[in-house]
Amino acid sequence: MMGSAGRQEQGIFSDQDHGIVFEGDDADYQEYFLTLGAEIREGMAIVGYPRCEGKVMASHSRWCHGKSGWEDQIDGWIHEDTWETLRHLLTFIDARALVGKRELLADVKNYVFSHIESNANLLKRLSENISYIHQGINAFGQLLPDEKGPYAGSIHMKDVGFFPYVHASRLLAIKEGLHDTSTIRRIRHVADKYAFVKNKAEHFQYLLELRTDFSNKQQTYEDVHYIPVAQLTKKQKQRLKSAIKEGKTLFQQTKKLVESGE
Structure with missing residues (x-):
């Protein structure tokens, strides 16, 4: 599993993000596992998980x-060194094993x-790939929700x-060679080493809880x-602003x- 499922941070609705690492050579077994990936894709679609628009699914040869074969592809992504290939690499780093031999995935991550x-x-190139974050608070400390469209008045969490x-947290996990994919656990793991990371996990936890509080409207x-x-209480707004500010600081x-390069 990759994406929010890989990080164990799914909302009540989620699309598909999955792949397969198998034993053996691509030439001998990839066709079989691509067929299996297509079965997984369609089965998940039937039970309500939309197909990933970016095709991050085990039915695609990339995943x-x-x-x-994975090692060869990783070499290719790094050698090509484009925004797209480095984004693929970042996506892969959030993978966690759901079934099967976990050491297969662990070996590829170690690679x-x-x-x-x-x-x-x-690592610098990977950092440049995610150089932009959306602003959630203006210079006057006010939340910045969407101004138009179907979600006007709502903030994109x-x-x-x-x-x-x-x-x-993903960049820090890569830097430290961590296999854990949970954002909260990644932050807590490196908090003792990097002072600016301390207490950030609690703010992220609040964001997850706030999303859950509105799950009946989703x-x-x-x-x-x-x-x-408009449906947030004064306390919720203050905590949300604090979490957004702390996230921006952590990111920067x-x-x-x-x-x-330290």
Whole structure:
């Protein structure tokens, strides 16, 4: 599982993000596992998980390889060094094993970490891939909800709230060679080493809880990402503002750390 499922941070609605690492060579077994991936894709669609628009699914050859095939693809992504290929690499780092031999996935992740250790510039390039975050608060300390469209008056929790924590904790996990994919556990794992990370997990936990508080109003996959600002209490608004500010700080300081090469 990858994406929010890989990080164990799904809302009540989620699309598909999955892949397969199998034993053996691609030439011998990939066709079989791609067929299995298609069965998984369609079965999940039947029970309510939309197909991933970006095709991050085990039915796509990009996300279905033997261990050596994965290593070859990772070499290719790094060598090509484009925004898209590095984004694929970041997506893969959030993978966690759901069934099967977990060491297969662990071995491929260790292969990525070995690249990071031997290529000081690679982590910087990954950091540049996620250089932009959406602003959730203006200069006057006010929340910035969507101004028009079906979600006018609502704030996009994924872009404004979750992503600064997700992106920062992923970079730190890559830097430290951590296999854990949970944003909260990643943050807690490195908090003793990096002072600017302390207490950030609690703010991210609040964002998850706030999304859950509005789950009874969420009827579609897109609904999951939005919280109506007018329906927040004064205390909820203050805590949300605090969480957004702390996430932005975490993100900025993480990028500064990575780009310094320390």
